[in-house]
Amino acid sequence: MPPLEEDLFPSITGKIKIERNHNHTMNRAIHRCFTSTTTMFLWALLLIALTASYMSIQSFVDSGTRYLHHPRDHVIIGGPHWEKQIRSSAQIHRSHGLSVLVTGAAGFVGSHVALALKKRGDGVVGVDNFNDYYDPSLKNARRALLASHNVFIVQGDINDERVLAKLFDVVAFTHVMHLAAQAGVRYAMENPHSYVDSNIAGLVTLLEQCKSADPQPAVVWASSSSVYGLNDKAPFSESDRTDRPASLYAATKKAGEAITHTYNHIYGLSITGLRFFTVYGPWGRPDMAYFSFTQDIRHGKPITIFRGKNRVDLARDFTYIDDIVKGCVAALDTSGKSTGSGGKKRAAAPYRIYNLGNTAPVTVPTMVGLLERYLNKKAKRHVVSMPGNGDVPFTHANISLAQRELGYKPMTDLSTGLRKFVDWYESYYVDDHGKSVNY
Numbered sequence: 102m103p104p105l106e107e108d109l110f111p112s113i114t115g116k117i118k119i120e121r122n123h124n125h126t127m128n129r130a131i132h133r134c135f136t137s138t139t140t141m142f143l144w145a146l147l148l149i150a151l152t153a154s155y156m157s158i159q160s161f162v163d164s165g166t167r168y169l170h171h172p173r174d175h176v177i178i179g180g181p182h183w184e185k186q187i188r189s190s191a192q193i194h195r196s197h198g199l200s201v202l203v204t205g206a207a208g209f210v211g212s213h214v215a216l217a218l219k220k221r222g223d224g225v226v227g228v229d230n231f232n233d234y235y236d237p238s239l240k241n242a243r244r245a246l247l248a249s250h251n252v253f254i255v256q257g258d259i260n261d262e263r264v265l266a267k268l269f270d271v272v273a274f275t276h277v278m279h280l281a282a283q284a285g286v287r288y289a290m291e292n293p294h295s296y297v298d299s300n301i302a303g304l305v306t307l308l309e310q311c312k313s314a315d316p317q318p319a320v321v322w323a324s325s326s327s328v329y330g331l332n333d334k335a336p337f338s339e340s341d342r343t344d345r346p347a348s349l350y351a352a353t354k355k356a357g358e359a360i361t362h363t364y365n366h367i368y369g370l371s372i373t374g375l376r377f378f379t380v381y382g383p384w385g386r387p388d389m390a391y392f393s394f395t396q397d398i399r400h401g402k403p404i405t406i407f408r409g410k411n412r413v414d415l416a417r418d419f420t421y422i423d424d425i426v427k428g429c430v431a432a433l434d435t436s437g438k439s440t441g442s443g444g445k446k447r448a449a450a451p452y453r454i455y456n457l458g459n460t461a462p463v464t465v466p467t468m469v470g471l472l473e474r475y476l477n478k479k480a481k482r483h484v485v486s487m488p489g490n491g492d493v494p495f496t497h498a499n500i501s502l503a504q505r506e507l508g509y510k511p512m513t514d515l516s517t518g519l520r521k522f523v524d525w526y527e528s529y530y531v532d533d534h535g536k537s538v539n540y
């Protein structure tokens with residue numbers, strides 16, 4: 102039981118006790134009165150401060166005439182000029198055209214898909230964080246190419262919900278083509294957190310935005326052939342096991358498939374996951390083997406070729422970018438609508454996964470031989486056993502599902518595709534006098 106007030110002031114006589122209590126009561130009353138005035142004053146101050154900051158955040162975010170300053174790179178998001186560029190980029194120029202937000206638009210696949218959509222009259226807005234996983238000047242060159250076709254790329258991160266909210270504020274996207282990711286199988290051992298950051302946290306931030314948007318867009322996104330991991334049943338079919346990833350990259354893509362499933366199940370988002378098989382071609386990724394080998398062969402540097410167990414050559418189902426782009430566009434066109442609104446599902450929405458491969462695996466040494474032919478130069482080959490770094494011995498896509506449902510039909514064999522890549526490489530990295538530029 103708590104002590105009574107008198108018990109707190111024990112005394113030897115009742116009078117003293119009463120006087121002391123009386124004085125004390127007076128003091129307490131004055132003190133209470135004083136503290137309650139001070140408290141009220143402080144509360145009032147706090148209320149004013151909160152209202153002011155709420156109002157400034159609101160006008161910051163809502164008003165087209167205010168700006169979001171991106172702390173990381175000092176890029177300004179918002180304002181009349183910015184919105185005008187977004188609206189112009191999102192303008193649809195054909196009947197029943199789509200309005201597509203392309204994430205990773207300054208990336209390899211993203212820039213190609215954005216351009217293809219724009220060329221057929223769809224509205225396209227890009228978003229990309231322009232990170233330096235590989236040479237950002239290549240990303241800037243892709244940005245310039247897209248800008249010349251009136252595709253605007255916002256410099257922002259998919260983890261930045263304010264940027265996404267602002268974009269959805271300005272444009273009612275019908276589709277999101279989600280191609281932003283931390284790519285690369287082996288780099289996951291060097292920088293594991295970047296994979297969690299982009300492929301898991303970034304994906305969730307984007308899906309949160311999509312589920313709250315009204316209308317909800319349909320989402321098509323890039324999964325990966327790497328989800329088949331240690332699967333050795335070939336060719337790989339969508340129904341095969343994907344529970345044994347061999348790299349963290351693969352694990353984050355597999356997680357993405359599970360995460361998108363929950364957003365489909367709970368919120369009615371239309372989801373299509375595309376498992377890309379080692380995509381290559383012009384404007385490609387310099388971190389990939391065909392690209393870095395080209396650079397090294399051209400500059401007379403040795404290349405390291407990994408070899409599997411029992412000296413078996415590694416093989417990949419290399420898939421040419423134009424075929425991948427057709428698969429992406431077909432996935433957007435057939436995606437079906439999301440069914441939710443106000444964060445609630447109204448009916449079941451499509452959830453689909455497709456392999457986008459070439460169905461013709463080629464060994465890595467054969468790929469190097471093709472590069473030697475097109476570069477007219479011998480590679481200095483350094484063959485080593487495959488280190489335990491997340492690689493798998495081979496990939497091989499079964500594409501019958503994509504063929505049936507998307508009309509997907511790869512048209513470019515590796516020889517033709519690498520020829521086109523080398524032509525582009527030389528136009529981009531070699532000047533008229535045969536000297537290296539942009540390198």
Ligand SMILES: O=C(O)[C@H]1O[C@H](OP(=O)(O)OP(=O)(O)OC[C@H]2O[C@@H](n3ccc(=O)[nH]c3=O)[C@H](O)[C@@H]2O)[C@H](O)[C@@H](O)[C@H]1O
Binds near residue numbers: 284326378390417
């Ligand atoms: O399909 C995918 O989902 C993935 O495809 C791609 O991964 P990979 O198939 O591993 O392509 P890539 O690195 O070009 O190595 C090709 C081959 O060269 C071998 N390789 C590689 C480097 C080297 O120095 N030596 C070598 O032999 C290597 O062992 C391999 O056998 C994307 O990068 C990835 O982001 C993801 O999209």
